[in-house]
Amino acid sequence: DIVMTQSPDSLAVSLGERVTIHCKSGQSLLHSSNNKNALAWYQQKPGQPPKVLITWASTRESGVPDRFSGSGSGTDFTLTISSLQAEDVAVYYCQQYYNTVVTFGGGTKVEIK
């Protein structure tokens, strides 16, 4: 199985500041067939199911604010929140779907400083 490692485990950032979350995979997630990385990012708020934010490493889902962006390729990926808002307090997860067995990262908790 592909191991997904997120960092940091948690972070506290002031409102309006930038948030950067890292996700590293145990093998490349780049598909040679479409030249895309099979990685998604999710946001989970307390008491709610996760919500997908980013697919194929950098494609923002419809309705997701443009302060959220995904980047990276191969084994190293980043989720960036350009200007943290109060409603962004949540746990964020990366997920690989390169393999037939899907795996998630351990999650990163984002709080307000």
Next chain:
Amino acid sequence: QVQLLQSGAEVRRPGSSVKVSCTASGGSFSSYAISWVRQAPGQGLEWLGKFIPMFGTRNYARIFRGEITIAADGSTAYMELSSLRSGDTAMYYCACGPYYDMYHIADLKIWGQGTLVTVSS
């Protein structure tokens, strides 16, 4: 837009089994892949397995093989987990999303509300 409605909370004894259902309203599962994901209290997300109705293909996370069955019948999907242990106490989610071939799914776009399964003697 498909919405997913899961069955209610369950309490089970260790060693027993549980079957959770997930019903699609506003559409069917025919054009989606169905996954099940669980989350133990205060913990992260753990993928259990998937079923792609269009092809009838399914696979499971390694640690659950032999104990889990995922299936679908029209607009209802099911996940059955046997030989329950206290460590199986968790919120269980069904989720559906696109697939890009008969064995590979993509992201999980639509999620059910979750079903709490408690395993206790």
